[in-house]
Amino acid sequence: MSNNFECDLIVVGTGSAGLSAAITAKKRGLDVVVLEKEPVFGGTTALSGGVLWIPLNPHGRKQNPADSAEAVRRYMMEETGAFYDAEAVNAFIENGPRMVEFFERETSMKFIPTLYPDYHPNRPGGVEIGRSILAEPYDIRGLGKDMARLKPPLKTITFIGMMFNSSNADLKHFFRATKSLTSFVYVAKRLANHLKELALYRRAINVTSGNALAARLAKSALDLGIPILTSTPAKQILIEDGQAIGVLAGGADGERRLTARHGVVLAAGGFPHDVKRITQAYPHLKRGHQHLSPTPVGNTGDGVNMAEAAGAVVDIRFQDSAAWMPVTKVDYGNGEIGVFPHLLDRYKPGIIGVLKNGKRFTNESNSYHDVGLAMVQACQELDETAMWLICDKPTLGKYGLGFVKPAPMPIGRFIKNGYLFEGKTLADLARVTGVDAAGLERTVREYNVGAVKGQDPAFGRGSTAFNRYLADPENQPNPCVAPVQTGPFYAVKVIMGDLGTFDGIQTSVVGEVLKRDGSKIDGLYAVGNDRASIMGGNYPGAGITHGPNMTFGYVTAHHIADRAQGKAAPVVRQVAGARPVARSTATATEVTA
Numbered sequence: 001m002s003n004n005f006e007c008d009l010i011v012v013g014t015g016s017a018g019l020s021a022a023i024t025a026k027k028r029g030l031d032v033v034v035l036e037k038e039p040v041f042g043g044t045t046a047l048s049g050g051v052l053w054i055p056l057n058p059h060g061r062k063q064n065p066a067d068s069a070e071a072v073r074r075y076m077m078e079e080t081g082a083f084y085d086a087e088a089v090n091a092f093i094e095n096g097p098r099m100v101e102f103f104e105r106e107t108s109m110k111f112i113p114t115l116y117p118d119y120h121p122n123r124p125g126g127v128e129i130g131r132s133i134l135a136e137p138y139d140i141r142g143l144g145k146d147m148a149r150l151k152p153p154l155k156t157i158t159f160i161g162m163m164f165n166s167s168n169a170d171l172k173h174f175f176r177a178t179k180s181l182t183s184f185v186y187v188a189k190r191l192a193n194h195l196k197e198l199a200l201y202r203r204a205i206n207v208t209s210g211n212a213l214a215a216r217l218a219k220s221a222l223d224l225g226i227p228i229l230t231s232t233p234a235k236q237i238l239i240e241d242g243q244a245i246g247v248l249a250g251g252a253d254g255e256r257r258l259t260a261r262h263g264v265v266l267a268a269g270g271f272p273h274d275v276k277r278i279t280q281a282y283p284h285l286k287r288g289h290q291h292l293s294p295t296p297v298g299n300t301g302d303g304v305n306m307a308e309a310a311g312a313v314v315d316i317r318f319q320d321s322a323a324w325m326p327v328t329k330v331d332y333g334n335g336e337i338g339v340f341p342h343l344l345d346r347y348k349p350g351i352i353g354v355l356k357n358g359k360r361f362t363n364e365s366n367s368y369h370d371v372g373l374a375m376v377q378a379c380q381e382l383d384e385t386a387m388w389l390i391c392d393k394p395t396l397g398k399y400g401l402g403f404v405k406p407a408p409m410p411i412g413r414f415i416k417n418g419y420l421f422e423g424k425t426l427a428d429l430a431r432v433t434g435v436d437a438a439g440l441e442r443t444v445r446e447y448n449v450g451a452v453k454g455q456d457p458a459f460g461r462g463s464t465a466f467n468r469y470l471a472d473p474e475n476q477p478n479p480c481v482a483p484v485q486t487g488p489f490y491a492v493k494v495i496m497g498d499l500g501t502f503d504g505i506q507t508s509v510v511g512e513v514l515k516r517d518g519s520k521i522d523g524l525y526a527v528g529n530d531r532a533s534i535m536g537g538n539y540p541g542a543g544i545t546h547g548p549n550m551t552f553g554y555v556t557a558h559h560i561a562d563r564a565q566g567k568a569a570p571v572v573r574q575v576a577g578a579r580p581v582a583r584s585t586a587t588a589t590e591v592t593a
Helices: 016-027 043-047 058-063 069-083 086-106 140-149 171-175 181-201 209-223 275-281 302-309 368-378 393-399 412-416 426-433 437-451 465-469 546-564 585-592
Strands: 004-007 009-012 032-035 051-053 111-113 132-135 234-240 243-249 256-260 264-266 322-333 336-341 352-354 386-392 421-423 489-501 512-514 520-526 571-573 581-583
Touching: 004 032, 009 016, 009 243, 009 256, 016 032, 016 086, 016 209, 016 264, 016 546, 032 256, 043 209, 051 546, 058 086, 058 111, 058 132, 069 086, 086 546, 132 209, 140 209, 234 302, 243 264, 264 302, 264 546, 302 520, 322 368, 336 489, 352 437, 368 489, 386 393, 393 489, 421 426, 426 437, 426 489
Parallel strands: 004 256, 009 032, 009 264, 243 520, 264 520
Antiparallel strands: 051 132, 111 132, 234 243, 243 256, 322 336, 322 489, 352 386, 386 489, 421 489, 512 520, 571 581
16 A cells, blocks of 8 residues: 555544444445554454443343333433433434444344443443343454454453453353362363463464454454554544545554545544543542553554644543543563453452551442542542552452462462562551551451441442342352451552543534534544543443444444435434434435345
8 A cells, every 4th residue: 555545534543433433434335444553453442341331232132121212311311410412322322223233234243142230220220131242252363364463452351361251251160160060171171272272373362352342343344355554653634624634644664644535533542541631631640649551552642632633622521531440550570560450359258448548438349430439539638549459368269359360379479579468467467558557457347247247338239230240149148248357368459540531522423523613623533432422421331432432433434424425414313202313314224224
């Protein structure tokens, strides 16, 4: 491909949003090129859990036929508060299920149902099953020579490179491998297959979670002949007569001027590593406290910065500008540092979280975003935003703690390198962690009074279906609660991180990038984490990033194709019980065909 070329549409970014837009546009007949800054494709998607929150999706309707658009709107209104956007929510409700049907019918994308409840299933409109789906596992040999260009999964959440399903189903076998013959056989087969893959390919071949989602989308794009130009960072939006006509891009062959007849779609992954912008947006960073993101280091806000330079509005509006994730810093040695997201351990019985004063401050079995929000708020007057996850020896052996694996895996190296703290007594543990000893002893004593009976009167752990979903169902009467009582005791220090940003470029429902006066920048669109989240800085359920990202990538691409093909002006289509939503006749025909 020459340094200067023209196509119909340029998409910047290879996560779920960018590739869904590219694939949909290509299926509508447009000539599409995708640019990727990194030498590998997949972006944040490849590192993620791969779950999509798509209310009323075909798989979910079988699980929960009683769910309704009215319930979804009620839940979204409850969750998003002042940022509730009726038009955007209605477009999401209507197009999400159609997006799923389209990708499963027309591409290599396959989804499977999950058992995830909404994160707040007890709130009005919340449900305990049916809204979250997952990318089906994938054998990446289907990518052929492009297999090497797939971004590897996050190292800290694999076991010698082996991936687990985000649904947590097969991970439970690993916890039970020494107690159940069925689980032992399952684990033995998984390990044998994985070791064979490593010997033959030096990486996992059967991938799950976000790696499977990224791989399936990339396979679909490549099968359609869509070029994915890796190591090709977009540097500037080309504007002529107020219209976006392409991008200036870098690469090994020098600067390229890439023009597009029908526009540019920004899907560059938000700004989690744009130090200047996150310092303005994150309250704990404003206080001078630490933050560590497991998102790709290349997500430095390129999309939002280019859009802003072209006249777009990129304000910090949401109280929580990112999807908060409590994390720990993992030292691999030889200068290599990893970030471990605490996705599972907090839900397990016998693990509690305390601040530097030794006090608990939240329900540890709430979602990562809720625990992160509580952590940010609770540490406002402290000298750091941090908590210590505490457990006793039997609990550590049963579930592990953070990056430390359960028994029989050894723990000595983690104590030596300072990741895991150990104390014969709670007072000893307090001394080595710097936590207030009297506060810690008082907290554990008071917690244990209820915990021995499976109760948590202080914070209500185990009171929701979501609390219990990732806990231990064999621990009764409460799968989330057990005492902390048998020494030695252990702790890891947890700081604040994120799974990606929520604030971003302000757009119309169909993704048109807007100026301060409300007018659009013709030909410029934003999807994914580059676009301000429909969730308004909140986190209602598993997959609320990928679900809207793929849905609006699909919606935006149809809008662009309609314009390119001179389709009729949008018509009003009434959604039952909702305010009218503008959709084009062509889009409706395409999606339901």
